[in-house]
Amino acid sequence: MKGSQVVRPLGSPALEWLAPVSTAAVILGLCRSLAPLAPALDRDARDKPQHDAGDFVSASPHYLRMTTQGPGRHIHLETARLTLRPTEPADVDRAFEIQSDWAVTRMLRMAAFPPNPGELRSWFCEHPDEWLAGRAYRFAVESAGRMIGVCDVDEIIDGEGDLGYWLESAAWGKGVASEAAQAVVRFAFEQAGLRRLLSGHAADNPASGAVLRRLGFKATGEGTALYRSRGAPVMHICYAFERP
Ligand SMILES: CC(C)(COP(=O)(O)OP(=O)(O)OC[C@H]1O[C@@H](n2cnc3c(N)ncnc32)[C@H](O)[C@@H]1OP(=O)(O)O)[C@@H](O)C(=O)NCCC(=O)NCCS
Numbered sequence: 001m002k003g004s005q006v007v008r009p010l011g012s013p014a015l016e017w018l019a020p021v022s023t024a025a026v027i028l029g030l031c032r033s034l035a036p037l038a039p040a041l042d043r044d045a046r047d048k049p050q051h052d053a054g055d056f057v058s059a060s061p062h063y064l065r066m067t068t069q070g071p072g073r074h075i076h077l078e079t080a081r082l083t084l085r086p087t088e089p090a091d092v093d094r095a096f097e098i099q100s101d102w103a104v105t106r107m108l109r110m111a112a113f114p115p116n117p118g119e120l121r122s123w124f125c126e127h128p129d130e131w132l133a134g135r136a137y138r139f140a141v142e143s144a145g146r147m148i149g150v151c152d153v154d155e156i157i158d159g160e161g162d163l164g165y166w167l168e169s170a171a172w173g174k175g176v177a178s179e180a181a182q183a184v185v186r187f188a189f190e191q192a193g194l195r196r197l198l199s200g201h202a203a204d205n206p207a208s209g210a211v212l213r214r215l216g217f218k219a220t221g222e223g224t225a226l227y228r229s230r231g232a233p234v235m236h237i238c239y240a241f242e243r244p
Contacts, residue, residue, distance in 0.1 A: 070134040070192050077139065077183040082176065084139035084183055086131055087150060091140050092117075092124045094147040098168045105229045107205045108166060109236075113229040130154070137192060141167065141180045151180045153188045153197065161188060163199040163241075165211070177211045185215055189243040196242050202227065203235035217241040 077084040099105045099115040112119065130136040136154035140147045149167030163184065165177050188194045199217055201208035202225075209219075217239035225236035 070131070070137070071187070073128065073131055075187075075191070077187055079179045079183050081143060082180055082183070083142045083145075084151065084180060085142065087124060087127045087138045087140045087152075089121065089125045089127075091147055091150075092121045094140075095124065095150065096120055098149060098166065101169055103169050104166055106227070107202055107208065108229055109225055109227050111229050134192075136161075137184075137187065139180075139184060141165075141176070143171070143176070148176070149180070151177075151184045153184060153192070153194070155198075156192075156194065159193070159195040161192075161194050161197055163188070163197050163212075163217075165208075172207070177207075178214050181211055181215055185241070194243065196240060198238065198240050200225075200236050200238035203237055209237065212239045212241075215241065216244075 073086045075086070096115050096117055099108075099111055099113070099120070102113060105111045105113045105115065127136070127138050131138070135156050136152060137156075138150060138152035138154065141149045141151055148171045149165065151163075151165040153161040153163055155162040163181065165181050165184075167176055167180075185197060188197055197217070199212055201212065203222070213219075218241070220238055220240050222235065222237045224233040226232075227234045
């Protein structure tokens with residue numbers, strides 16, 4: 001759930017950024033030019049067995065096996081308390097429930113509020129193809145078998161992707177986002193082969209900033225971004241994290 005925005009490097013004069021700018025390009029450019037090297041991830045993950053990347057056995061009668069551009073969709077990420085699995089179209093109903101909470105959706109740049117069921121369904125239906133094409137890896141976050149949110153990497157191009165996450169408000173404040181996002185960051189670097197992750201959050205969303213910094217992301221710029229959910233420009237801080 002990402003969108004366009006105008007950003008400026010931290011400390012740069014705001015007036016330079018009054019002209020309309022293509023924001024995806026700007027945010028990517030800023031993160032590319034300003035991101036410092038980040039501390040290493042927990043190396044324990046490197047000892048875990050790797051998936052058989054690249055192969056996907058399909059249930060379709062039209063083909064038995066296809067080669068993907070990244071990890072197969074059979075992958076599950078297990079953490080101490082959570083299971084992360086590729087999203088499915090059937091997840092749309094839980095997603096609709098979660099995004100019907102203004103406290104959640106006001107923090108998402110590209111989400112509509114109230115959520116549009118048809119639009120959300122179309123979006124979830126795209127996920128399998130996005131995954132197989134290596135354009136986006138979106139995980140349903142499950143606790144005790146119940147989906148409580150999504151953590152994803154999308155806008156993947158040239159070894160870079162954008163990390164995002166959203167959880168039902170009942171799950172907040174328990175370290176769930178940090179735990180889920182750490183697993184997805186490891187996946188992105190160690191299994192999907194990405195070399196840099198970008199992310200960002202509204203300036204009035206300090207919890208998301210805390211999650212990103214805990215993971216090793218560094219702030220690279222700030223500026224205004226149009227938040228579809230709020231129908232208004234919002235101060236936004238962008239971050240980057242290089243593969244250790
Ligand atoms: C942002 C969000 C994912 C955080 O989920 P969470 O599971 O509560 O996050 P965690 O518990 O792992 O970490 C939250 C951190 O923020 C801190 N925090 C929470 N509220 C805070 C506040 N008002 N000010 C400063 N820090 C705050 C917590 O102390 C914690 O940091 P710490 O572990 O270093 O103490 C969740 O609030 C959410 O889904 N929000 C709506 C959607 C959203 O904002 N998505 C991200 C868009 S950029």
